[in-house]
Amino acid sequence: MRRARMGVTALLGAAAVFASMSLAMAETTLKVVPQADLKNVDPVWTTAAITQNHGYMVYDMLFSMDSKLQPQPQMVDSWKTSDDGLTWSFTLRDGLLFHDGSPVESKDAIASIKRWSVKRADGQALMTRVKEIVAVDAKTFEIRLEKPFGPMLSVLANPTLPLPVMREEEAQTDPNTQVTTIIGSGPFVFDDKAWVPGDRVVYRKFKDYKPRSEPVDGFSGGKVAKVDTVEWIYIPDTNTATQALMSGEVDAYEIPPLDLMPMLKADPNITVKVLDTLGKMGHIRPNHLYPPFNDVRARQALQLLVDQREFLAAQVGNPEFETVCYAVFMCNSALESEAHAEPWMKPNPEKAKELLAAAGYNFKDPIVVMLPTDQQIIYNNILVMVGKLKEIGVNVDAQAMDWSSLTSRRAKTDDPNTDPKVGWHIFPTWWTGVPMSSPLTNAPLVSTGDPKTAWFGWPKDDEIERLRAAFMDAGTKEEQMKIVDALQKRFYEFIPYLNTGQFVTPVAWRNTLKGVPNALLFVAWNIEKTE
Amino acid sequence: MIALILKRLVATAFVMAFVAFFVFGLLHLAPGDPAAVIAGDIATKEDIERIRATLGLDLPFHTQFLNWLGAIMQGDLGTSIFSGRPVSELILQRVEPTLALTTTTILLSVVVAIPLGIAAAWRAGSWIDRTMMGFAVLGFSVPVFVFAYLLIMVFAAQLKLVPVMGYVSPFKDLGGFLRAIALPTVALGVTYVALIARITRASMLEAINQDYIRTAHAKGLGIVPILFRHALRNASVPIVTTVGIGIALLIGGVVVTESVFAIPGLGRLTADSILRRDYPIVQGVILIFSGIYVLINLTIDIIYILVDPRIRY
Numbered sequence: 117m118r119r120a121r122m123g124v125t126a127l128l129g130a131a132a133v134f135a136s137m138s139l140a141m142a143e144t145t146l147k148v149v150p151q152a153d154l155k156n157v158d159p160v161w162t163t164a165a166i167t168q169n170h171g172y173m174v175y176d177m178l179f180s181m182d183s184k185l186q187p188q189p190q191m192v193d194s195w196k197t198s199d200d201g202l203t204w205s206f207t208l209r210d211g212l213l214f215h216d217g218s219p220v221e222s223k224d225a226i227a228s229i230k231r232w233s234v235k236r237a238d239g240q241a242l243m244t245r246v247k248e249i250v251a252v253d254a255k256t257f258e259i260r261l262e263k264p265f266g267p268m269l270s271v272l273a274n275p276t277l278p279l280p281v282m283r284e285e286e287a288q289t290d291p292n293t294q295v296t297t298i299i300g301s302g303p304f305v306f307d308d309k310a311w312v313p314g315d316r317v318v319y320r321k322f323k324d325y326k327p328r329s330e331p332v333d334g335f336s337g338g339k340v341a342k343v344d345t346v347e348w349i350y351i352p353d354t355n356t357a358t359q360a361l362m363s364g365e366v367d368a369y370e371i372p373p374l375d376l377m378p379m380l381k382a383d384p385n386i387t388v389k390v391l392d393t394l395g396k397m398g399h400i401r402p403n404h405l406y407p408p409f410n411d412v413r414a415r416q417a418l419q420l421l422v423d424q425r426e427f428l429a430a431q432v433g434n435p436e437f438e439t440v441c442y443a444v445f446m447c448n449s450a451l452e453s454e455a456h457a458e459p460w461m462k463p464n465p466e467k468a469k470e471l472l473a474a475a476g477y478n479f480k481d482p483i484v485v486m487l488p489t490d491q492q493i494i495y496n497n498i499l500v501m502v503g504k505l506k507e508i509g510v511n512v513d514a515q516a517m518d519w520s521s522l523t524s525r526r527a528k529t530d531d532p533n534t535d536p537k538v539g540w541h542i543f544p545t546w547w548t549g550v551p552m553s554s555p556l557t558n559a560p561l562v563s564t565g566d567p568k569t570a571w572f573g574w575p576k577d578d579e580i581e582r583l584r585a586a587f588m589d590a591g592t593k594e595e596q597m598k599i600v601d602a603l604q605k606r607f608y609e610f611i612p613y614l615n616t617g618q619f620v621t622p623v624a625w626r627n628t629l630k631g632v633p634n635a636l637l638f639v640a641w642n643i644e645k646t647e
Numbered sequence: 648m649i650a651l652i653l654k655r656l657v658a659t660a661f662v663m664a665f666v667a668f669f670v671f672g673l674l675h676l677a678p679g680d681p682a683a684v685i686a687g688d689i690a691t692k693e694d695i696e697r698i699r700a701t702l703g704l705d706l707p708f709h710t711q712f713l714n715w716l717g718a719i720m721q722g723d724l725g726t727s728i729f730s731g732r733p734v735s736e737l738i739l740q741r742v743e744p745t746l747a748l749t750t751t752t753i754l755l756s757v758v759v760a761i762p763l764g765i766a767a768a769w770r771a772g773s774w775i776d777r778t779m780m781g782f783a784v785l786g787f788s789v790p791v792f793v794f795a796y797l798l799i800m801v802f803a804a805q806l807k808l809v810p811v812m813g814y815v816s817p818f819k820d821l822g823g824f825l826r827a828i829a830l831p832t833v834a835l836g837v838t839y840v841a842l843i844a845r846i847t848r849a850s851m852l853e854a855i856n857q858d859y860i861r862t863a864h865a866k867g868l869g870i871v872p873i874l875f876r877h878a879l880r881n882a883s884v885p886i887v888t889t890v891g892i893g894i895a896l897l898i899g900g901v902v903v904t905e906s907v908f909a910i911p912g913l914g915r916l917t918a919d920s921i922l923r924r925d926y927p928i929v930q931g932v933i934l935i936f937s938g939i940y941v942l943i944n945l946t947i948d949i950i951y952i953l954v955d956p957r958i959r960y
Contacts, residue, residue, distance in 0.1 A: 313727070351909040363803065527683055
C-alpha cells in the first residue's frame with residue numbers, strides 16, 4: 117500500500133513537472149490588426165507605410181530615432197567624423213547575423229545605402245554630396261563626401277522611410293524591382309510560407325538576434341523580442357476589428373477608427389494611447405502647372421479659405437486628437453515654428469474671391485477637384501474645401517473616384533482646363549508628421565517644378581530650393597532654425613500646398629500587453645504578453 | 648445526356664475566351680494604375696513610370712493581352728503585381744474558406760427555406776403564411792452587413808458563444824470551424840432563405856391545387872407524403888433553378904460577409920485586387936468564376952432531368 121502511494125505521488129509529481137514544462141514551452145503569439153494590408157514586402161521598392169512597418173520587423177537599421185527623434189546607433193557600434201566633416205567612418209557591432217546565419221558586413225550596409233538612397237529624397241540629397249562609400253574591412257565602412265553633410269545621422273536614421281540593411285545580393289537589386297527574398301537581420305523573421313496576402317502576415321522571433329544593451333527608447337535601444345510569434349491579421353471592417361480587440365481575439369489595433377474611440381476608452385481591459393505624437397497633417401495640393409493655380413494669388417485665395425478648426429472637425433471630429441498648426445514642419449517637432457503664418461490664420465472668403473479674380477479666374481470655368489470616396493478622412497477634408505469654393509462662387513467640378521484612381525490621375529500632367537477628364541486642379545491627401553518635419557524629407561515642399569523629381573502638383577520656386585539646399589549645410593540647431601524661419605516666410609508667400617490641420621491617431625491594445633515601446637508606431641519588440 | 652454535357656463543355660471554352668477578352672479590356676480601360684498604388688504616396692511621377700516599365704504595364708494593350716493569353720493557354724494565370732506570388736497559389740489559398748461558406752450557406756438555406764415555403768403554402772393565408780412571408784421581406788430588405796453586425800454584437804461580443812471573426816479549417820479543427828462559420832452563414836443565408844422560401848411557396852401553391860393532389864387526399868394519403876413526395880417533386884424545377892442561381896450568386900456575393908467577418912476568401916481577394924488594380928488576380932478569378940458558373944448551369948440542367956423525367960433536351 118505504501119509503495120502504491122509512493123508510486124502515485126511520483127507519477128503526480130512527474131505530471132506536474134511535465135505540465136509546467138509544457139506551459140513554459142508554450143509559444144506566445146501577439147496578434148495585431150495593422151493599419152493596412154501588406155501588399156508587398158520590399159520597403160525600398162515602395163513608400164507604402166505598412167511595408168515600412170514590415171521593414172522594421174525583419175530588418176535592422178544602422179541608426180534609429182529615439183523617442184525625442186534624435187538619431188541613435190543601432191547596428192553601428194561606433195562612428196567618427198573627420199575634422200573637415202568629409203569622411204564618416206562607421207563600425208558595425210559584433211555578432212550581427214542575417215536570418216540565414218550569415219554575418220552582417222560592411223558590403224551589405226554599403227549596398228543597402230546605395231539602393232535605398234536612389235528612392236528617397238533625403239538619400240538623394242545625401243548622395244549629391246557623396247564621393248564614394250568604401251569598405252575598410254568587414255565591419256567598418258566609410259562615407260566620403262565632397263561637401264559636408266550636416267544631417268548625416270538623421271538621414272541614416274530616417275524613421276518613416278527607414279534604411280533597411282539587406283544582404284548584399286538583395287541590396288544589389290535594381291531599386292525599381294521588388295526584392296521578394298526577405299532575409300534581414302532584425303528581431304523577427306518573415307514567415308513567407310504562412311503569409312496570406314490580404315489576410316495574415318506571420319513573423320517568428322529570430323533567436324540569434326543580438327539586441328543592444330540600452331533600454332528601448334522609440335525605435336532605438338535594445339529590440340528584445342519577448343513573444344515567439346507576431347501575427348498581423350488584416351481586418352478590413354473597422355467595427356469587426358474593434359469588437360475583436362474588445363473580445364480578446366486580437367491584442368492590438370494599430371489605427372482604430374476615431375468614432376469608435378469612446379467605446380475603446382470605456383473598456384477597462386484596453387489601453388488607448390497616442391504613440392505618434394507628431395501625428396498627421398491634412399493636406400490639399402493645387403496643380404501649379406496650369407491656371408488658375410499657377411498664379412500665386414489663386415493659391416493664396418485657397419489658403420484664405422482654410423479655417424483649420426472646420427477642416428479638423430470634418431477630418432477627425434474629436435478635439436482631443438486635433439491641433440491647429442500653421443508650422444510648415446509640424447507642431448511638436450524639432451523644427452516647429454509658426455512664424456509668418458499669422459496673416460493666414462483667419463479665413464477671409466471675400467479676399468479669397470478678389471485674389472482669385474485677380475489671378476484671372478472667371479468663376480465660370482470648372483475647377484476639377486478629385487474626391488477619393490473610399491478614404492474617409494481625406495474625403496471629408498476635401499469636401500470642406502469644395503464647400504468653401506462653392507460659397508465664393510467657384511464652379512467646382514467635383515469628381516468622385518477611388519483612391520487608386522486618384523493616385524494614378526494625380527501623376528498626369530494634362531491641362532485640366534482643356535481636358536477636365538484627365539487633368540486636375542486640386543487633390544487632397546494627408547501626410548504623416550515625420551517626413552513633413554524636415555526640409556529634406558518634406559516631399560510636397562520640393563519646388564523644382566520638374567515632374568520627374570517633384571511631387572505631384574509640381575511647384576517651382578528657386579528660393580525654396582535654395583533654402584532646402586542650405587539646410588544640408590546647416591551644422592547647428594541655430595543655423596537650422598534660421599533656415600526654417602526663412603522657409604516659413606517663403607512658404608506663406610508662395611503657398612506650395614495647404615495644411616488643413618494636424619491630428620493624431622491613437623493605438624489601442626489590451627492590458628495583457630506590457631512594455632509597449634514609445635516609438636512612432638506600434639512595434640512588436642519589448643512587448644510581453646501576460647494572461 | 649452525354650451529348651448535352653459535351654456541347655456544354657465546348658460552349659464553356661467559347662464563353663471563357665469571351666470573358667477573358669472582356670475582363671482584360673475592362674480592367675485596362677478603367678481608371679487607376681497599379682504602379683501608382685505600388686509606388687506609394689511619396690513617390691514621384693518618374694518613380695511610377697519606372698515601376699510601370701518594370702511590370703510591363705507600359706507595353707501596348709494587344710501585347711499585354713497576347714502575353715497573358717499565351718500564359719493562360721499553358722495554365723499559367725500569371726503573377727500578382729503586388730505580392731509577386733502566382734495567381735493560382737493565391738486563389739488556392741482562398742478557395743477553401745469561400746467554398747466552405749458557400750456550402751454551409753446553401754445547406755442552411757435549403758434546409759430552412761424549403762420546409763418554411765412548404766408550410767407557408769400548405770397554410771396559405773394563415774398567420775403561419777403571413778409570418779413566414781414577413782420574415783422573407785425582412786430577409787430581402789435588410790442588408791447582409793447589418794445582420795452581420797447584429798449577430799456579432801449579440802452572439803460574439805455579448806454572449807461570447809462564437810468568435811467575432813476569422814476562419815478555421817474543418818480539416819484542422821471541426822468544432823472551431825463550425826463555431827467560426829456559424830455567424831457568417833446565418834448572416835449570408837438570411838437573404839437566400841427568404842428567396843428560396845418564397846419560390847418554394849409559390850411553386851408549391853401551384854402544385855397543391857392540382858387534381859392529382861386532390862386525388863391523393865381523397866385516397867387517404869397522409870399530409871407528409873402528399874406534400875413531400877407528390878407536390879414538392881412537381882414543384883421542384885423552379886426551386887432547383889433558384890438554388891442553382893443562388894450558388895452562382897453566392898460565390899461572387901460573399902465579399903461583404905468575408906469583409907465583415909475577416910474571412911480570407913475569394914470574394915475579399917477579388918474586391919481587394921480590384922481596388923488596388925492587381926490585374927492578374929482579377930483576371931484569373933473572373934476567368935475561373937465564369938467556368939464555374941457554366942458548370943453550375945450544366946449541373947442544374949442535369950438535376951432537372953433527374954427530378955422531372957418529363958424534361959428532355
